Each structure stands twice: as C-alpha cells, then as structure tokens.
Amino acid sequence: MKMILTIAAKELRGLFGAPLAWVVLAVLQLIFGYIFLVALDRFLEMQPQLAQYPDPPGATEIIVAPVFGAAATILLLVVPLLSMRLIAEERRNQTLTFLLSAPVSLLQIVLGKFLGLVIFLLAACGLIVVMAGSLYAGGHVDLGLVAANLAGLVLLSGTFAAVGLYLSTLTAQPVVAAISAFAVLLVLWIINMGTSDPASPLHLISLMRHYESFAKGTLHTGDLAYFLLAIGLFLALSVRRLDRDRLAT
Amino acid sequence: MPLNTILNTASEPTLTASGLSRDYGARRAVRDVSLTLARGEVLGLLGPNGAGKSTTMQMLTGNLAPSTGEIRICGIDLLEQPTAAKARIGYLPETPPLYRDFTVDEYLTVAAKLHRVPRADVAAAVVRTRNRCGLVDMGDRLIGTLSKGYQQRVGIAQAIVHEPDVVILDEPTAGLDPNQIREIRALIRELAASHSVLLSTHILPEVETVCDRVQILNEGRVVYSDTITALREHRRGQALTVAFRRPPATDALSALPGVTTVETLADNRFRLFHGIGDEPAEVLVKLSVERDWGLVELIPVETSLEEVFVHLTQREEAPAQP
Numbered sequence: 001m002k003m004i005l006t007i008a009a010k011e012l013r014g015l016f017g018a019p020l021a022w023v024v025l026a027v028l029q030l031i032f033g034y035i036f037l038v039a040l041d042r043f044l045e046m047q048p049q050l051a052q053y054p055d056p057p058g059a060t061e062i063i064v065a066p067v068f069g070a071a072a073t074i075l076l077l078v079v080p081l082l083s084m085r086l087i088a089e090e091r092r093n094q095t096l097t098f099l100l101s102a103p104v105s106l107l108q109i110v111l112g113k114f115l116g117l118v119i120f121l122l123a124a125c126g127l128i129v130v131m132a133g134s135l136y137a138g139g140h141v142d143l144g145l146v147a148a149n150l151a152g153l154v155l156l157s158g159t160f161a162a163v164g165l166y167l168s169t170l171t172a173q174p175v176v177a178a179i180s181a182f183a184v185l186l187v188l189w190i191i192n193m194g195t196s197d198p199a200s201p202l203h204l205i206s207l208m209r210h211y212e213s214f215a216k217g218t219l220h221t222g223d224l225a226y227f228l229l230a231i232g233l234f235l236a237l238s239v240r241r242l243d244r245d246r247l248a249t
Numbered sequence: 250m251p252l253n254t255i256l257n258t259a260s261e262p263t264l265t266a267s268g269l270s271r272d273y274g275a276r277r278a279v280r281d282v283s284l285t286l287a288r289g290e291v292l293g294l295l296g297p298n299g300a301g302k303s304t305t306m307q308m309l310t311g312n313l314a315p316s317t318g319e320i321r322i323c324g325i326d327l328l329e330q331p332t333a334a335k336a337r338i339g340y341l342p343e344t345p346p347l348y349r350d351f352t353v354d355e356y357l358t359v360a361a362k363l364h365r366v367p368r369a370d371v372a373a374a375v376v377r378t379r380n381r382c383g384l385v386d387m388g389d390r391l392i393g394t395l396s397k398g399y400q401q402r403v404g405i406a407q408a409i410v411h412e413p414d415v416v417i418l419d420e421p422t423a424g425l426d427p428n429q430i431r432e433i434r435a436l437i438r439e440l441a442a443s444h445s446v447l448l449s450t451h452i453l454p455e456v457e458t459v460c461d462r463v464q465i466l467n468e469g470r471v472v473y474s475d476t477i478t479a480l481r482e483h484r485r486g487q488a489l490t491v492a493f494r495r496p497p498a499t500d501a502l503s504a505l506p507g508v509t510t511v512e513t514l515a516d517n518r519f520r521l522f523h524g525i526g527d528e529p530a531e532v533l534v535k536l537s538v539e540r541d542w543g544l545v546e547l548i549p550v551e552t553s554l555e556e557v558f559v560h561l562t563q564r565e566e567a568p569a570q571p
Binding site: 002003006007009010013014017018093094095096097098099100101102103104105246247248 | 273310311312313314331332333334335336338340342344346347348349350351355359360362363364365407
C-alpha cells in the first residue's frame, strides 16, 4: 500500500508540476461556474411559478443536478487528456524503466497511477460540491441528492480513468492514447442510443444509462457493480499489457 | 531466511546468471550468456553495438524476461521473487530514466522510497547520495535544466540511493566530455568498494581503467571472459619492429631463432613476428653488432586493445555467412 501511495504521489507531483493540470482545473471551474450561474438564474425566474405546485422540485434538483450532468460530459473529454500521459509518456521518455526496475509489482504501479489520477479528479468533483455548498447561504440543500450525484460522478470519472490508463499502456504516443481513450469512452457513453428496444443488452454496457440513476438520486447496486467491474476490468487489462512488455518477442 | 543462507551471503557471489538466452521472434539476441559477479568487483561487458549488452542487462534487472536461463541476486531467484531481488539491484539504463520536471531531491526521494529505504532514513540517504555523486548544490535544480553530465550523475544517483548489492550501469559514460568521463569513472571505482558493479561499454580504454574483469559479447555470445590482467597478457607483443642503417637480406632475418614471418616495411624497417616467449631481440642485437647491420630501432609491438577486440568480435563472422 505504501508503494501505491508513493507512486500516486509521484503522479500527482508530475501532474501539478506541469501547467496542464492547472489549466484543466481552471477551465473546469470556469465551465462549472457558468453552468451553475445559468441554472441559478433560471431557478430564481421560475421560483414564483414553482411555488404554486404542491410538491415543487427544490433548488438542488434545478441548480446542482445540471452541473453534475454537464460535468460528466466534460470529464469525458478531459480525462483522456490527463490519462494519456500515465504510461504512454513514460514509455516515450523511457522513464518507465524507473518504475519497472524498482521493487514494486506491476499491480502496484497500475494502482498507484490510477489512484493518482483519481485523486486529481476528486479535486475537480470537489469544485462542484463547494459550489453546491454555497447554496446553503440562501436556502436548503438536498444533501442526499448531492451525495448520490457526487458518488455517480466519482465512479464515472474512475471508470474514465481506468479506460484511459489501459489505452495509455497500449502505445508510446500520448496523443494516440488520448484519442483512442476518447473514442472508446464516447462509444461506451452513447452505445445504447441506437436501440429502441428497452430490453436490449446494449443498455447493460452503456455508461450513460448507469450514470442516469445516480443523477436522479437513486443508488442501485447494479449500477455500482457496473462501474466497479469496469474499473477492475480495465486495471487488470493494464497489468496484463505491461507484463507483455517484459515477455515481448 | 534459513541459517545456512545467512552464513553464506558473505562469500556468495552477488549476481549469478546462467544460460541466459533471449529470442525476439526468430532472432536470438542473446544466447547462452552466463556471468557471475563477486562483492567489490567491477565487471565490464564489452561488445560492438547490437551485441546484446543492453538486452542482457535488461534481463538481469527484471525488465525483460529471459527465454531460458536463471538469474540469482544474492541467492534470490529474480524470476520467482522479482520484488525481493529487485530491491538489491540499482540500474541505470542506456537512457537515464529521469523525470525532467522534478527537482533532483524530489526525484531521488521517490527513488529511495520506491526502493524501500525506511521512511526515517530517506532524507539522509538522498543527501548522502547527492554528495557522493557530486551533486552537492543541485538539490533544488530541475533535472531538465541540468547539463548532460549532471543528468548522468542523477541517473547514477538513483541507482545507488538504496545502497544496492549490485549496481548495473548501461554505458554510463556515453555522450560525456573527457573531464566528465574521468569523474564518472572515479565514481564507479569508488562504488566498487561497497557494491558489485556491472557496466557495459564499447569504449575500450574504459574497461582497462575501471574494470577488474571483462566479458566480451559478440552477436549475443560471450566470446571472451577473463581478468583485465589476462587481457593485458593477451595483448603482450608477438612482434618486433626493427630498423637498420645497412639492412641485411630478409632471409637472414627469417633465419633468426623464434622468428616465424618477416614483413618488409618502408625505410629499411622490418616487422618480425615470433612465437609467444620466443622473443629474438637478444640474438638480433648480437648479430647486428657482429655483422654490422647498424641496428637503430627495436620496438616490441603491442597489439592494441582495439586489435584484440576486432580479432575476437570478427572471428566468427566468416562461418556465419550462408
């Protein structure tokens, strides 16, 4: 575990040592903030009408949920940019040997790199939570809904990170890793769009489908299992791929 | 660890590899290479580019799985217990694996932690290694801003920060200027006092100044393996260059005891080849005086290390042609 944390810390140091991470966080905050303000504005306009309903949707549903929804789509674009460097860049700079020669297992390397990226993404998710918290100043916040949304977004970005990490192990070109990770994620995101049959197995593998229930504030074990399985699968594939380097013929 | 293993560690070789082979597809890059390394010894791995030096080193450090063969580091099987064995190795690959946007101290700290230096000792280990590698004032510098020579030192520093039993350096002096080369060589000699060092190079004088023992690889095979002293013996002359004011007939020279062939050079010079230990110098001087040849030059020819190297690495080329 200590080794995993050491590697995660090294990854974070690498991320924050370069401008990319800061630019990403700044741009994310700008976008989230804009969406948040637009939603807040709309809520204030709608408030008189909403008051006439017997059980009106609250501020959290109208203001915070859209920000989380937008964040999911934006992270789909952003995570490949961050995950591309994990292995591919180390390969290109020939620094991977540093980790491979150290007395750590491939699993520890993969978990450390994954954890490093997830911690960074948690910071990005944290930005939204802080904004949601600011609503406390003027009213009630549905903490359960925020928590469900947050859990969904964290699991989703973890899945993005695992997919990105795996695609990063396949190449020595970070850009190739980023583009292919983006392609895979996009396909997984919208794969169920093509079917009108609600029983279609495509719904089972669609990322968006499993994320939706979190956004509504419900927590299904099936969705939870889906994300955890996806993360486990891609991390296992990454370990396998790195091991093949050692055996390469 | 069983008791007898503990008792044996002092005399046991730090690294043994036997029957190492590595295939890349149909091509066999390394075939049946065996080597052992004793404590306090510097072993030079010499060979032309593409001879399999780097591949061998990658196998010895667990970066590449051998197709056949066995590797033990201080008695621990590298293939069965990779992490335990790797903890005892320090490795500097051909391209130093440096994170350019880390400072020297940050980088060495990560290296020390990853190599299981106890947390409490990390800071001290980093400072000690930095001083040892001549990086005293470089702790806060970004690695990317350092010159090539200093980057190479950082590369060596990360290989020794955890005081490994075996230090493996792949071409540690490549691309450095002569002063830097001298400093790095002195550092390697110093390392040998407490570690076993295996280094690869294709610079021949380096082997003579730094190594105790040498193995020459060619086309993936060990073609020569002996001590440096023996290599020097190997080079000792088997020929004399002589010059006369009044040169005798070639027949008279080839008739000298021990002389096998006579080669006529320009300016009344001759090269006399003779068997090992059959040096005809004494007889030649006596005869020259008796017959008034006017001997003005008598130089034993030393085969250069280059010639030995070329001889060893090209010998097998002829039958290799289909």
